[in-house]
Amino acid sequence: MKYLITSALPYANGPIHFGHIAGVYLPADIFTRHKKLKGDKAIHISGSDEHGVAIMQNAQKAKISYQEYVNQWHKTHKDLFEKYDIKFDFFGQTSAPYHKEETLKWFNDLLGKGLIEKKAEQQLQCQSCNNMLPDRFVEGECYVCHYAEARGDECPNCGTWIDPLKLLKPVCKFCGSNDVKAIDSFQWYLMLSKMHEKFQAWFETKKTVWRKNVVPFVESLTKDNLVDRAITRDLDWGIDVPLPEAKGKKIYVWFDAPIGYVSNTAQFLKESGSKEDHIKDWWGAKDVTIVNFIGKDNIIFHSIIFPVMSLGTGFVNPVSELPANQYVNLEGKQFSKSKGWYVDADEAITQFGSDALRFYLTSLIPETSDSSFTWKGLELKINSELANNIGNFINRAMKFSASKFPEGMKAEKFAAFFNTDIKEVEKFIKEY
Ligand SMILES: [Zn+2]
Ligand SMILES: [Zn+2]
Known part of the structure; x- marks a missing residue:
């Protein structure tokens, strides 16, 4: 089985907060890592969503070009994901020429039909x-x-x-x-x-x-x-809009943005020197499960509009699985930069480090209902679970093996032991 995993394209118009990370990018990252570790073929695709009126207004306010403006946010987001160890196989831009080319294919095909x-x-x-x-x-x-x-x-x-x-x-x-x-x-x-x-x-x-x-x-x-x-x-x-009578008109952002998943996959294969075709081997292939990780505010586009575009063109299979998460709040209230109810995700990662923050945020992934980031919760989770339970367990296991097997253990012994164990675990998961 192959897995084509996408994360909602972050809008290149403002900072990413814990809600986005725990709701979309962290679960997608964990899911992709799990598939890759199991030996499945999996790719994780995302990128900046760079068109639309909100971006234009803020670029105008900042008195810089639209392109400069979105490039800045693209870099900021990319850097932040790196700090959180959230890995993409490709993280592109919808203002790039390759994306325009793919979008026009879709527009012309749907127009013709x-x-x-x-x-x-x-x-x-x-x-x-x-x-x-x-x-x-x-x-x-x-x-x-x-x-x-x-x-x-x-x-x-x-x-x-x-x-x-x-x-x-x-x-x-x-x-x-x-x-x-x-x-x-x-x-x-x-x-x-x-x-x-x-x-x-x-x-x-x-x-x-x-x-x-x-x-x-x-x-x-x-x-x-x-x-x-x-x-x-x-x-x-x-x-x-690729028509002579449409002078001055642009394709609107919500039509071109989801095509970004497809264009970014094509660009990924091209840049990585792969011989695979983004449609034949991925988006259009029968043995590929397409998983879109999104927040609940994105459900309409991913469950209705992009599937209709996909069914209409026949270019790609519509989404297979749609893990749409609820919101993560801050101490019970919605994050709001303008109201100052906000934690700077960049500052937090510098202060607490990726392992600690990821551990806590993973426990907050809002799969069925909204969850809440609290400072007390972070403290408890890190001190009692990560440091005391897991940290102690690893520490004791290391001490035990150092004292009982001072000469070390043969690698084959480990391999044999863990192989059986992994199969057992897989059996348990299947039966669960
Ligand atoms: Zn006016
Ligand atoms: Zn009103």
């Missing part, structure tokens, strides 16, 4: 600076809860997915003007509705396999129909 369609729609435009205002480039009052700073894509107060045309008192985020008007425009849509039946037939096979925090949620969203979604935007950062 009628699964991407052009649709007319109204969009907000600033009449002062003339910018189109997709997603977070417009803010205004939420029409549901009347929170004053709802964004064009979501209300941070009540969580509503905002229809920007309905925002009250819209304001342009480029220039601050409130002279914002709806104008006639057009975008390309992923026609999820056309794939409803095919999706359902596939999802049926996952209902008994996937976790309880995933299946009912996905079922409730997909039971009656699938809603078509715009996959292009008027932006100046992203992959160009």
Whole structure:
């Protein structure tokens, strides 16, 4: 059996915290190590997710180019993973040319099959600076809860997915003007509705396999129909829509990001000098189990949208297993950098070291419900379990063997002993 393991692409727009590490990257790392140690063929693929409006806004604020901005976060994230001993076979970037090439293959294929369609729609435009205002480039009052700073894509107060045309008192985020008007425009849509039946037939096979925090949620969203979604935007950062009539339009981030798993696999094989083909030997192969490690906020894209894109193109097999973890909180409350409720993951690793932190974070992996990082918990776990129990056990075993076998033990003896033991352990695991 071969395992193609992916970790959610971290967004190149801010620091990674314990929640991300314990929820996604650490379990994926442990799973990959386990498969490799057992002798299975396994690769762990991830990379930075580098497009989208939030990145553009922060790069503009920092007064540096988008590319420079995402490169900085890419390096920061990569360095942090190294400090936590989280190993990837490849950790790429979605702003790279190889990723663009792969994404365009998908776009053109789906377009040719009628699964991407052009649709007319109204969009907000600033009449002062003339910018189109997709997603977070417009803010205004939420029409549901009347929170004053709802964004064009979501209300941070009540969580509503905002229809920007309905925002009250819209304001342009480029220039601050409130002279914002709806104008006639057009975008390309992923026609999820056309794939409803095919999706359902596939999802049926996952209902008994996937976790309880995933299946009912996905079922409730997909039971009656699938809603078509715009996959292009008027932006100046992203992959160009490959059509002459689409000048100035980019493929939107959530369409290209999951393709990053595939493009990064291709690039990994290429750079490592492998003769394998990323589709034939991995993504499209029957003997490969595809495992996407994600957080619960990413379920829709990995359980519905990317599987539809995969089934639609037929380029890759849709995901086999979807370990979607819940959140890790800090002392019972959600991590929030802006509210200062936060532990710097980089500082923590410098202070406590990778073994100690990984040991505690592993005990917090939120598989079925949210868990909580606490300083008391860290202290207890390290002192009583890691140092006292495991540390003492190893210390005593070493002392015992040094006193009873001062001349040392023959390597063959060890090998024979542990071989039987591993088989026994495997038997126990299977029967469990
Ligand atoms: Zn609201
Ligand atoms: Zn403006």
